[in-house]
Amino acid sequence: xxxxxxxxxxxxxxxxxxxxxxxxxxxxxxxxxxxxxxxxxxxxxxxxxxxxxxxxxxxxxxxxxxxxxxxxxxxxxxxxxxxxxxxxxxxxxxxxxxxxxxxxxxxxxxxxxxxxxxxxxxxxxxxxxxxxxxxxxxxxxxxxxxxxxxxxxxxxxxxxxxxxxxxxxxxxxxxxxxxxxxxxxxxxxxxxxxxxxxxxxxxxxxxxxxxxxxxxxxxxxxxxxxxxxxxxxxxxxxxxxxxxxxxxxxxxxxxxxxxxxx
Amino acid sequence: xxxxxxxxxxxxxxxxxxxxxxxxxxxxxxxxxxxxxxxxxxxxxxxxxxxxxxxxxxxxxxxxxxxxxxxxxxxxxxxxxxxxxxxxxxxxxxxxxxxxxxxxxxxxxxxxxxxxxxxxxxxxxxxxxxxxxxxxxxxxxxxxxxxxxxxxxxxxxxxxxxxxxxxxxxxxxxxxxxxxxxxxxxxxxxxxxxxxxxxxxxxxxxxxxxxxxxxxxxxxxxxxxxxxxxxxxxxxxxxxxxxxxxxxxxxx
Numbered sequence: 191x192x193x194x195x196x197x198x199x200x201x202x203x204x205x206x207x208x209x210x211x212x213x214x215x216x217x218x219x220x221x222x223x224x225x226x227x228x229x230x231x232x233x234x235x236x237x238x239x240x241x242x243x244x245x246x247x248x249x250x251x252x253x254x255x256x257x258x259x260x261x262x263x264x265x266x267x268x269x270x271x272x273x274x275x276x277x278x279x280x281x282x283x284x285x286x287x288x289x290x291x292x293x294x295x296x297x298x299x300x301x302x303x304x305x306x307x308x309x310x311x312x313x314x315x316x317x318x319x320x321x322x323x324x325x326x327x328x329x330x331x332x333x334x335x336x337x338x339x340x341x342x343x344x345x346x347x348x349x350x351x352x353x354x355x356x357x358x359x360x361x362x363x364x365x366x367x368x369x370x371x372x373x374x375x376x377x378x379x380x381x382x383x384x385x386x387x388x389x390x391x392x393x394x395x396x397x398x399x400x401x402x403x404x405x406x407x408x409x410x411x412x413x414x415x416x417x418x419x420x421x422x423x424x425x426x427x428x429x430x431x432x433x434x435x436x437x438x439x440x441x442x443x444x445x446x447x448x449x450x451x452x
Numbered sequence: 453x454x455x456x457x458x459x460x461x462x463x464x465x466x467x468x469x470x471x472x473x474x475x476x477x478x479x480x481x482x483x484x485x486x487x488x489x490x491x492x493x494x495x496x497x498x499x500x501x502x503x504x505x506x507x508x509x510x511x512x513x514x515x516x517x518x519x520x521x522x523x524x525x526x527x528x529x530x531x532x533x534x535x536x537x538x539x540x541x542x543x544x545x546x547x548x549x550x551x552x553x554x555x556x557x558x559x560x561x562x563x564x565x566x567x568x569x570x571x572x573x574x575x576x577x578x579x580x581x582x583x584x585x586x587x588x589x590x591x592x593x594x595x596x597x598x599x600x601x602x603x604x605x606x607x608x609x610x611x612x613x614x615x616x617x618x619x620x621x622x623x624x625x626x627x628x629x630x631x632x633x634x635x636x637x638x639x640x641x642x643x644x645x646x647x648x649x650x651x652x653x654x655x656x657x658x659x660x661x662x663x664x665x666x667x668x669x670x671x672x673x674x675x676x677x678x679x680x681x682x683x684x685x686x687x688x689x690x691x692x693x694x695x696x697x698x699x700x701x702x703x704x
Contacts, residue, residue, distance in 0.1 A: 243605050265607035275602035278699045279620040288616065289606035322700040340606060 191256060191343045191376060193219040193242070198251035200237055210401035211237050215251070217395060217404060219344070219378060224370055226387035227380045228430070229397030230438040235380045238402065239346050242378065243269045255343065265289055268337040269346040272353055274329035276321045282332050283308065283317040289340045307335035310369065327358035334366070338373065347379045351386070360418055363389050367415045384427045384434055389416045396433055399441035406433060485667040490674070493667035502656075507675065509651040510641060513569070517576030518637045525581045525633065526626065529588025530614070533622070543589065546582055554579030554636065555643040562648065572644045579640030580633035587629020591622030624695045631688040638680050 200212040211234035219225050227235045240246040242253050244263040253260040260267070268289070276285045286304040295303075308314060311331040316324065324332070330350055337345055351359045367390065370377055381387050387394045388410050398405040408430055412422050467487055474486030481489065497503035531538045532546070557578045561571040595618050603617045619626075645654020653676055660668035 245601055245604065263604040263607070265605070267605065269602070269605040271598060271602065273598060275598045277599060277617065277620065279623065288603070289608075292603075292606060292608045292612045292616070320698055322698065336606070346605075 191221040192254075193344055193376065193378075194254040194257075195238075195242070196252050196254065198238065198241060198248045198253070200234065200241065200246070200248050212241075212248070213401035213403050215402065215404060219376060222374045222376055224377045224379070224390060224392045226391030226394045227378065227397060228384060228387040228394050228434065229382065229402065230399055230434065230441045231382055232441055233397045233399055233437070234402030235382075235397050236348050238397075239269070239348050239378065239380050242344070243267050243346050245269070265293065265340045266343045267346055268340050268342040269348060270330075270333050270337050270350045272349045274321075274326075274333040276329055276332055276336075278321040280321075281317065282313065282319050282321075282324070285321075285332055286336045286339050289336065293340070303339050304335070307339045308332075310338070311335045311365070325358075326354050327362065330354065330362065331365075334369070338369070338375070343376060345375050345377045347377060349380055349382070352381070352383075359386075363418065364415050366390065371414065384430050385418050385423065388412075388423050388427055388430065389418050394430065396430065397437075399437045405437065482664045482666050485670065489667040490670050493665070493671040494674075497656075497668070497671060503671075503675065506651060506653045506656045506672075507679070510645065510653045511679075513572060513652065514576060514637055514641050517573045517641065518580055518634060520573070521577050521580035521584055521633055521637060522630065524577070525584030525629070526588050528581075529585040529590075529626075529629075530592055530619070532585065532589035533592025534618070539589070546585055549578075550582045550586070554640040555647070558644055558647060567648065567650075569650075572641070572648065572650075575644040576637050576641050580637035583636055584626075584629045584633040587632065588622060588626050591625025591629075592618055594625065595621040624692070624699050627688070627692050627695055631684070631692060634683060634688065635680065638676075638683075642676060 195215055195217045198212055198215040199210075202209040202211055215238060227238065229235045237246060241248050242260065244253075244260050244267065255266065276282075277288065280288065283301070283304050286308060287300040290300040290303060305314075305317065308317060311334055313328060313331055313335065316328065321329065333350070351362055354362070363386070369375075377390075379387070379390055381390075388408075391410055394408040394410060395404050396406045396408065397403065408426070410426065412420065412426070416423055471487050474481075474484055474489075478484070485493075494503065528542070528546075532543045533539070554575055557575050558571070561574040565571040565574060599617050599621055600613065603613055608616060641652075642654050642657075645652040646658055647654075653672055656672040657669055660666070660672060
C-alpha cells in the first residue's frame with residue numbers, strides 16, 4: 191500500500207472572504223508507517239485528514255492509494271474522531287460490528303471479529319455495556335476497536351485523545367504504539383501536541399499556519415515504546431516546539447489582521 | 453411514596469365530597485349522579501357488553517388510524533428532514549395545516565367518504581400525522597453530523613445510513629412525536645364519534661345525553677380518561693424514558 195498526496199489545495203469560501211486552508215500539500219506515506227500531522231490550531235490539518243478520508247474534496251490535487259484516486263469515503267480509510275462518535279443506541283459490541291454489518295459479513299463472523307478486537311483494546315466483559323455507561327477513555331478504545339475491526343489500509347486519527355485526562359492519554363499512547371507494532375497498520379495521526387506527535391510518530395510533518403503547508407519534516411527514531419517524559423524525546427520536542435511556536439505566532443497575527451480587516 | 457399517598461388521599465376526599473353532595477339531593481339524580489350510580493352504570497354497561505363493544509370499536513379505530521399516521525408520518529418526516537426542497541414545500545404545508553383542529557376535517561371527510569368508517573379514520577389520521585411528521589423531521593434534522601461522518605467513513609451509504617444511523621439517532625424525537633400524535637388521535641376520534649355516531653365511546657356519550665343518563669355520560673368520560681392515561685403511562689412514558697436514558701439525553 192502506498193498513500194500519496196499530490197499538491198492538495200483547499201479554500202473555504204465564506205461571506206467574509208476566502209480562507210486558504212491548504213496550499214499545495216504533497217506528501218507520501220508508506221505502508222506500515224506511523225505519521226503525525228502537527229500544526230497550530232486552524233492550520234488545516236483536520237481538513238487534510240478529512241480529504242484523505244474522502245469526507246471532503248480538495249479544490250485541487252488528488253489523494254492516491256496504490257495509484258487509485260480517492261473519490262469518497264470508504265472503509266479502507268477509517269477515521270477516528272476527537273469525540274468517539276459511538277452510536278448510543280447500540281451496545282459496545284454492536285458498535286464494533288456496525289461497519290462489518292455494512293460490509294455484509296455473516297453475523298457469526300462479525301461477532302468473532304468484534305470480540306477479538308475488544309479483547310485487543312482491553313474491553314473484554316464490556317460487550318453489552320451502553321455508551322452512557324462507559325468512560326471517555328473506554329469510548330475511544332471502542333472507537334479504536336471499531337476502526338481496527340474493518341482492517342483498513344490506513345487508520346486516520348483526528349486528535350482522538352485531546353479530550354481525555356493526562357493519565358488516560360498516556361495509557362492510550364502506550365497501547366496505540368503496541369497495537370501499531372503488532373498490527374503493522376498505517377496510521378496518520380493529527381495533533382497539535384508536540385510531545386504526543388513525537389511519542390507516536392515515525393515521522394512528524396510540521397504544518398505551517400494558514401494557508402497550511404508542510405513546513406518541515408522530523409524523523410523520530412527513538413526506541414519504542416516511548417513515554418511522554420522520556421529525556422531524549424523532551425530534547426527533540428524542544429527543537430520542534432521552537433518551530434511550532436513560530437507558526438502559532440504567525441497564526442495569531444493572521445487572526446489579528448483579519449479582525450482589523452473586519 | 454409520600455406523593456403517592458397524598459394523591460390517594462386527595463382522590464378519596466374528592467369522592468367523599470361528591471357522594472356527600474349527591475346525598476344532599478340539591479339537584480335531581482339525572483343532573484348530578486352519585487359515585488355509586490356511576491359505578492353501577494359501569495358494572496351494568498360491562499355486564500350487558502355495551503361498554504366493552506364501545507371500547508373495542510374505538511380501540512380498533514384508533515389502532516388503524518394511528519398505525520396509518522405512523523406509516524405516513526415517519527417516512528414523510530424523514531424526507532422533510534433530509535431534503536431541503538421537500539421541507540420548503542410540503543414542510544410549509546404541514547406546518548400550516550397543523551393550525552387546523554383535526555375535527556374541522558370531518559365535514560370534508562363526510563362529503564368525500566360518506567357516513568363511513570373511512571371518514572372517521574381520515575379525521576384520526578389528520579389529527580396524528582402532522583405532529584408525527586414534524587417531530588420526525590425535527591429529529592432527523594438534528595442528527596449529529598459526527599454520527600453521519602463516522603458511519604460514512606465505515607462505508608455506510610443510503611440504506612445503512614438511514615436505517616442504521618439517521619432513524620435511530622432521531623428516535624427520541626420520533627417517540628415524543630408519537631406520544632403527541634397518540635393524544636391528538638384519541639381526541640380526534642372522540643370528537644368524530646361524538647358528531648358522527650356509529651358505536652364507539654363517543655356514541656355512548658351522545659346516547660347518555662339523549663337518554664338523560666348522566667351516570668352513563670360520566671362513566672364514559674372516566675373510561676376515555678382511563679384509556680388515554682393507561683396508554684400514555686404503560687406504553688409511551690417507559691419507551692420515552694428508556695430512549696432518553698440510552699441516548700444519553702438525561703440521566704435518570
